[in-house]
Amino acid sequence: MFGQGRLGQAMALLLFLGMTAALARGCLQCDPNFAEKFSFYRHHVNLKSWWVGDIPVSGMLLSDWIQNTMKELHLAIPAEITRKKLYQVAEAVYQRMDQLYQGKMYFPGYFPNELRAIFREQVRLIQNAIIESRIDCQRHCGIYQYETISCSNCTDSHVICFGYYCKNTWHKQDEKMR
Secondary structure (H helix, E strand, O other): OHHHHHHHHHHHHHHHHHHHHHHOOOOHHHOOOHHHHHHHHHHHHHHHOOOOOHHHHHHHHHHOHHHHHHHHHOOOOOOEEOHHHHHHHHHHHHHHHHHHHHOOOOOOOHHHHHHHHHHHHHHHHHHHHHHHHHHHHHOOEEEEEEEEEEOOOOOEEEEEEEEEOOHHHHHHHHHHHO
16 A cells, blocks of 8 residues: 555656656747657767767757757747747758768767757757747737747747837828828
């Protein structure tokens, strides 16, 4: 009986940790090709680097990619990205990763350093995409809404903003009344 209680507590803890990990997302995993691409990258990392220390470091970078992305975004606004911009970022990351994986020989530290560079570029691209979408939203007149994907849980969401680009519209309306 005592053992069953501990088993139940352990299962509850595992479920909680799994749910907590599922909430810690990072945008790129919302792309439909992410799982397949990163599964390939993680599986083939030991074939790409001949330097013993590079293999575990590179594997860790790839495994923690999603969690580290959210840590590095540092946004004061919700991490929500349009599908179009998400696909553009994903395509850029996959292209760089595929190029890295096409290489034949590396010197010590090269592979993990290149992964870090791709990671930093990905974070910058996501930050810019989220901010550009907000700025584009404000270029409309009045209340405006656009569809996004939440980076924290990959669900469809909507961003609503108030656009300030009304001067031309109001000016044209005033001229019509004259």
